Amino acid sequence: MFFRKLKLISSLAIASTLAIMTSGCAEDDAEEIVGICPIVVSTIPIDSAVNVTLDQVISATFNEELDPETINTDTFMVNGESALIGGIDYADKTAFFTPESNLLPFTVYTGTLTTEIKDPFGNALQEDFVWSFTTIPEVSLSVSPDASGTVTGAGLFNNESFVTVEAVANAGFEFLNWTIDGTEVSTNETYEFEVNGNMALVANFEVMSLNTFTLTVNAVNGDVDVNPNQTSYNDGTSVILSATPDNGYEFSSWSDDASGNNNPLTVTMDADKAITANFTQYNTGQICANPAVDLGLAGDYAILAKSGISTTGNTSITDDLGISPNSSTSITGFGLSLHSSGTYSTSSLVTGRVYASDYAVPTPANLTTAVSNMETAFTTANGLAPDQTELLAGNINGQTLASGVYKWSTGLLVTNSITLDGGGVDCAEFVFQIAGDLTIANNTEIILINGAKADNIYWVVAGAGAVLGTDVNFSGNILSQTLISVDTRSSVVGRLLAQSAVTLDGNAIVKPSN
Template sequence: MFFKKLNLIPAFAIAFAMTLMTTGCAEDDADEIVGVCPIVVSTIPVDEAVDVPLDQVISAIFNEELNAETINSETYSVSGASELAGTLSYSGITAFFTPSADLLPFTTYTGTVTTGVKDPFGNALQEDYVWSFTTIPEVTLSVSTNDSGTVTGAGLFNNGSLVTVEASPNAGFEFTNWTIDDAEVSTTASHEFEVVGNMALVANFEVATYTLTTTAVNGTLSKNPDQPTYSHNSEVILTANPDTGYEFSSWSGDATGTDNPLTLVMDSNKSVTANFTLIPVNTFTLSVNAENGTVNISPNQTTYNEGTDVILTPNADTGYEFASWSGDATGNNNPLTITMDADKVITANFIQENTGQICPNPAVDLGLAGDYAILAKSGISTTGTTSVIGDMGISPNSSTAITGFGLILDSSGTYSTSSLVTGKVYASDYTSPTPANLSTAVSNMETAFTTANGMAPDQTELLAGNINGQTLSSGVYKWSSGLSVTNSVTLDGGGVDCAEFVFQIAGDLTIADNTEIILINGAKADNIYWVVAGAGAMLGTDVNFSGNILSQTLISVNTRSSVVGRLLAQSAVTLDGNAIVKPSN
């Protein structure tokens, strides 16, 4: 707000004016003229007025009408630092000066009316009339850096009044202080002060900086860069490093998610926590199967922590001997050390004592086919972890038809090796003399099948092809259909070492799950022949089988079954986690 100072006409001025009305009035040439002389009785603004508006029209009020022609720039002027430009007008007894532009704030101006002003009778102002006034002050506001913030509260205010100005930082900045001519006047964004003339205040903002507090338990948290404070929108890379046995799980506080490292944008003070969790110890189970023997497990636990070593020691029952491991272990190491890195199922395979030995005078001459634990013409495959003790061969098909064994070709090119085979693996596409040897072995296998199948039988159609639970003496047995064994069968050699057993089967050979071929009194697997002319020989799960299978087609051995003997197939042999042991000395 501003107020105008009123100018009241003093009593002596009125008396002086009355005197002039009744006495003579001198012109410029000093000739006395009777009548009233012009005088200035008041002004707008009044003399010594303050807080005058900047758009003020400056007026001089006289005691009588004047000769309008005498109101001109020579007789009526207003000046500040220099003479003001403006427009003069006259009406009644008032002369008006309208500035061409607003007056300057908190500036003293002087108005002057000279003796050149006259009334219509030629009476002149007796002396120059001079008065002065001061305009209202202005408070101006600015910011030190563009786009750093905004200010409010600027304007025109009466001198001595209380004014409040406000400074608000833009994003990324913070208020520092108010200054006038680089001198600090306040550090408060909302600043109240008394107006003392024109005042130019500057709001100063610095770029905002923020603190970053980090927390980590069971690990550490690194910052890059690592600084006490960070400028607005700067980036910090946080990396969580777990202690041993722990793993990073997530961020919390002013960060979320699981990214590691994490890029954090500093747009405020932040507190971030790196969370770590205990790494769970993997535990695994171990299942050990054994028939005709037991296995000592050390340590023997329900579950094992990952990486635990377990020692397996097989112990054969009376009349049996340990042959091999199958399932999730292979070979015939005794004892066997396994490392628990998964759930494992391992079978210890036991065979009857001496039943796996070579017989000097076999009932059927296998020729070179007898050198192989497995010999096939079209394919050999395994799933699960199989153990084969003895050589394998395939012909006329190539090595690509042997699957599941992870073959590694020897540098000689004549054979391959496999972690599942204790022996060598031969194929028709390997380097000479392997192809010729395999051709001879396959031919010998076919001849042996024909020879064994053509031997004169001692018994035919025994029990109509179902010999479950029977004890059979040595000899040649013939069936015109299939042979099914769903319960264990005992082959009794009658005290003759390497007693001969030949089974001629026109149909399929089917050995049910959990069935065992038991050999006693001199019976040995090397001199037992299962001659299958049907669709194939199928051994179920967990079968303990003895003897050589001469199949005109397929031989299939299911999970965890073991064979002491040879698998000689004129088509394919399929295995599933089995133990195959070729008779040997």
């Protein structure tokens, strides 16, 4: 009796358990073997989630394994502003919905799992499972009018977070304000605000009131063509000045609010400007029969040096360039191309020819003679009897000097433009004997008047070297016992004859005519 009682109790327990397991499962056509119903235990994103990323894969995890055939686009759906298109996958109790494209920002999406989802035994989800979530908002930026400025700070941001955007005006425009749907929200270029859903900000700019400037052009012994020729110019306008000399004169330089000897000259109007074109009287066909300093073959070169010639920047050399006894490898920055004859090289920076000691004859023989003539010319010029000594203690700033021989036992510093007056005499010559260094300060000009010519001016430098600063407009032949250095944008009408090296930086060197 005891054994039967235990068996009865066991049977009742089993029956009771089966009743619990089958209770609550819907009837369907399948023969139920186990009565456990599919239940959704978790979702990604969770119900009511916010700030969901736009590349989110949507999933639901169940309490048991399912029949994969029942997980499809008819039983697992996601809707936003419209039904999403995506792929369905199932693995390890989890159904996945992968959208075909990114979700829309700050949009409520609803996921639905229907009662057609079943487990392998035919037990179905008892009722549709529905949940929703909201994606992350987007801050978008634009400018008005087009191309009036630039903006930074757009992107995806959590709702109720704080964001900073910035607007920068393009040239010719100035910032006006930020607007949303036409309503002004800030007048500051840098604007901080709290994100409240999708926000489309417009940075508004307006055209600046343009400044206008006047240009005054002066010329004596010549004319200047102004293009465009207007009474006033908008800020940033480019104006081209072309100088034309009268008969018996040649253009030498620009002065006042311009410098150098580029002709034509391009001027950018960013202020009121007055510019003077300078012209010098040239020697009408006369060649000086007995020059104070005979350059010999050295006079054939715009630049002649013994140890090195180098350049950086946009340099232009008018006439020949030579080096000896060092070879062509000591000429740097010119992009030399050896001519097929092997006697000289060419360069896009040199209008003449480039000669060096390692090139084929006969040029090197002439080059050796030219270097010897350069050394002799230095000795001759430095040994001439002076007309004046120690003029203004080594500083001749702002002076007008007549032709003659000037001597300094120290260096010579020129910090303000000087004028050399030829006195209307053909072949008026100027010789400056400098025992120390020659230093020409930035923005200094050597002005020639009344027939003074660069060809008849000799700067004889016996010190450590001759140094021309930036934006210098220089005239004359430099005979240096050592170095000649010309800084950025300076121009020279004359010759650079150095017994060591010549260094350039974006300069125009023009050998004068006789």
